[in-house]
Amino acid sequence: MIGVARITLALPGVHSLKEKRSVVKSLLARLQNRFNLSAAEVDAHDTWGVAVIGIACASTTARHADEMLASALRFVEQNGAEYYLSDVQTDTFPAF
Numbered sequence: 784m785i786g787v788a789r790i791t792l793a794l795p796g797v798h799s800l801k802e803k804r805s806v807v808k809s810l811l812a813r814l815q816n817r818f819n820l821s822a823a824e825v826d827a828h829d830t831w832g833v834a835v836i837g838i839a840c841a842s843t844t845a846r847h848a849d850e851m852l853a854s855a856l857r858f859v860e861q862n863g864a865e866y867y868l869s870d871v872q873t874d875t876f877p878a879f
Contacts, residue, residue, distance in 0.1 A: 786848030790836040791870035803831045806865045818855045845875045
């Protein structure tokens with residue numbers, strides 16, 4: 784099973800693209816290292832007040848994939864001094 788999430792973050796304290804890149808790059812690295820999943824900025828690249836992050840994981844069961852995504856989302860919520868979650872979309876689907 785493949786689990787995916789699209790996370791929209793509001794960045795109220797960020798006032799430049801350089802600051803945004805710093806916040807996003809740090810978050811992506813922490814997600815990848817802590818949860819062993821793929822993570823990237825997937826939209827709103829040129830908007831400094833918003834970041835859209837995509838994460839994906841592979842698992843043998845949908846339940847485990849959902850648990851991995853839920854853990855990653857909790858981490859994002861609990862460790863964001865510079866941002867807050869404004870939208871989250873998740874889905875799981877079978878691998879080929």
